[in-house]
Amino acid sequence: MIIWLHGKKIYCILCTIFFLALHAQVYALEYIAEGTGPTRKAAIQDSFRNALENVAGMTIDSSTHVNNTRVTHDQIYTHSNGFIRSYQVLQTLNDGDQYMVKTKVVIDMEPNAKLMSGFDKVKAIHVGINDPRIGIVVLNQNNAMKVSDVAVETAIASVLNQSGFSHIINMNQLNPTKTKRFKIAAAKSDFNTIGLLGTQEQLDYIVTGSIRANDIDIKFDTQVPMKANDATLTINTTKCDTGEAIQFGTYQETNIDITQKIAADNAKYKTGEKAGHDIANKLLNYAASTSKNYTIYVHNIKDQNSLSLLKDYLTDISGVQDVYIREFRNNAAVIDLSFTGDNQTLASYVTEDTEQPSQIMKITNSTIDLNMQ
Numbered sequence: 001m002i003i004w005l006h007g008k009k010i011y012c013i014l015c016t017i018f019f020l021a022l023h024a025q026v027y028a029l030e031y032i033a034e035g036t037g038p039t040r041k042a043a044i045q046d047s048f049r050n051a052l053e054n055v056a057g058m059t060i061d062s063s064t065h066v067n068n069t070r071v072t073h074d075q076i077y078t079h080s081n082g083f084i085r086s087y088q089v090l091q092t093l094n095d096g097d098q099y100m101v102k103t104k105v106v107i108d109m110e111p112n113a114k115l116m117s118g119f120d121k122v123k124a125i126h127v128g129i130n131d132p133r134i135g136i137v138v139l140n141q142n143n144a145m146k147v148s149d150v151a152v153e154t155a156i157a158s159v160l161n162q163s164g165f166s167h168i169i170n171m172n173q174l175n176p177t178k179t180k181r182f183k184i185a186a187a188k189s190d191f192n193t194i195g196l197l198g199t200q201e202q203l204d205y206i207v208t209g210s211i212r213a214n215d216i217d218i219k220f221d222t223q224v225p226m227k228a229n230d231a232t233l234t235i236n237t238t239k240c241d242t243g244e245a246i247q248f249g250t251y252q253e254t255n256i257d258i259t260q261k262i263a264a265d266n267a268k269y270k271t272g273e274k275a276g277h278d279i280a281n282k283l284l285n286y287a288a289s290t291s292k293n294y295t296i297y298v299h300n301i302k303d304q305n306s307l308s309l310l311k312d313y314l315t316d317i318s319g320v321q322d323v324y325i326r327e328f329r330n331n332a333a334v335i336d337l338s339f340t341g342d343n344q345t346l347a348s349y350v351t352e353d354t355e356q357p358s359q360i361m362k363i364t365n366s367t368i369d370l371n372m373q
Contacts, residue, residue, distance in 0.1 A: 029107045032090070036100050040092060042345040043099040048084050049319050049340040051105040084288055125164050129287045130342070130365060132204030133167040134160060137186050138233070138272070141212040146187055148172060149211045151265050152233060155272025156207060156279065163280035169203060186210075191236065195243030204365050205246075207279060209235035211271065213264040216254070227260040231267035235275045237282065241364035242295060247282040251275050291321075291340045293366060296350070298333040300372045307333050310356060310372075317349045343368065 031054065035047030084105055091102040125131050136156050140149040148171070157168045171179055178201070185193040186208035198206040216228035230252065237247035251274040255267035286292075296314075301307050307328055315323045319340035327334040339346045347360050347368050362369040 031105050031107060032102065033105050034100065034102050036098050037341075037345055038098065038348050039344065040094075040099045040101065041342060042348075043092075043101040044087070044089065044103060045341040045345060046319075047101055047103040048087070048105060051084075051103075051107060052340070125284070125287050129204070129283065131167060132165070132283070132365065133169055133202060134165060135169045135171045135182075135198060135201070135203045135206040137171050137182050137206065137208045138235075139183060139186060139210045141210050146183055148183070149268060151268045152209075152211050152272035152275075155269045156235075156276040159273055159276025160280055163276075163284065165280070165283070169201070174201065182206075182208075189236065191238050191245050192243040194238050195240045198238065198240030199364070203240050205237055205283070206240055207235060207237050207275075209233060209275070211268055213268055215260055215264070218256075224258060226256055226258060227263045228254060228256045229260060229263035229267045230254045231264065231271050233268070233271035233275055235279070237279050239366065241367045246286075247279055249275060249278055291338050292342075293336065293338055294343065294346060294368065295326075295366065296335040296337070296368045296370055298335060298370050298372065299331070299361070301328075301331055301333050302372070304328070306356060306372070310353070311335065313353050313356070314350070317346075320346075 031051045033047040033051035033054070035043045035045065035050055037043035037046050084107060086106045088104045089101055090104055093100040136153045138149045138152040138156070139146045160168055171182060174182075178197070182194070182197055185197060187210075189208075194206055194208055198204075211231060211233045213229050213231040216230050218228045231254075233251045235247075235249055235251070236245050238244065239246050251271040253267045253270040253274070255263045255270065257263040257266060298307070298310065301310065307325065310333075311323055311325060314320055314335065314337060317339075321338050323335065323337045325333060326336050343363050343365060347363055350368065350370060351358055351360060357373045359371045359373055360368065361371050
């Protein structure tokens with residue numbers, strides 16, 4: 001009788017585990033996809049797009065596919081909110097002009113950067129956001145000279161390195177004048193200037209912030225005198241090529257130790273670690289997303305009609321959606337769009353417009369400068 005009861009319990013537990021496993025698999029789908037592109041990386045991105053199209057397409061009524069291809073195309077990208085959790089390249093071919101790849105893609109429909117293995121994180125960083133160069137400037141508010149706080153900067157850099165980001169730039173090794181300009185802009189929270197300065201130093205992202213550590217007057221009933229400190233860190237992460245603040249937060253930690261300095265350093269370091277994890281997760285989620293936001297700066301566009309034709313051309317590019325003309329004046333325009341692919345692939349598609357020839361003047365991680373010919 002006891003054995004039967006134990007067996008019943010075990011059976012129930014196994015059923016529960018099986019149910020949870022089935023439930024979890026709803027959010028992670030494996031798909032074999034093919035992709036083509038002018039580079040191997042572009043072909044891999046194309047396979048991601050094809051995988052998402054097919055997975056999302058499964059949820060769309062088949063009659064819509066037949067009756068309105070364009071509506072289906074838009075719906076697919078609207079519903080393709082999944083992230084690429086991991087992938088494996090199964091085959092690569094190159095005929096001289098085009099790369100063709102076959103990949104096994106795991107699509108996470110409920111993405112969480114913590115689910116990625118270390119190897120998957122590195123792949124996402126390299127393919128999704130081109131292994132960005134990241135600078136860190138954190139000012140010590142307890143110092144009237146607003147010097148950098150090495151403890152916090154080191155903590156953030158350490159977490160980013162552990163998360164797979166390899167290009168962390170030591171801002172204190174820059175020219176002293178440039179470092180000072182960064183610190184002045186950081187103190188004023190002038191993100192446009194921070195972004196501009198970062199672009200000049202070929203940075204993709206820059207983390208700026210300030211830390212303040214205050215001693216806490218607490219009486220400890222211990223034989224060894226103990227000291228307490230409370231640290232508060234405020235952080236902003238700026239995308240340099242657009243000046244956009246993509247992540248911000250305030251972090252607080254309290255630490256107790258045998259000296260005020262050790263207590264303060266430990267409290268500050270812990271706030272830096274917290275901020276580092278948030279920054280890493282933000283960038284990893286962005287890297288894992290196959291759809292990225294891009295801004296195209298168009299120069300020498302003749303008139304409104306030419307701009308409308310360019311918008312129509314961009315809209316028809318596979319993987320492009322949400323094309324929006326943000327500004328048009330003096331024969332120059334600013335166009336925002338989303339694209340399932342990298343900046344180089346988008347640039348190559350843009351210049352294939354034979355009706356309105358153009359030339360790429362400059363490319364950053366999320367911007368393209370286009371000169372109409």
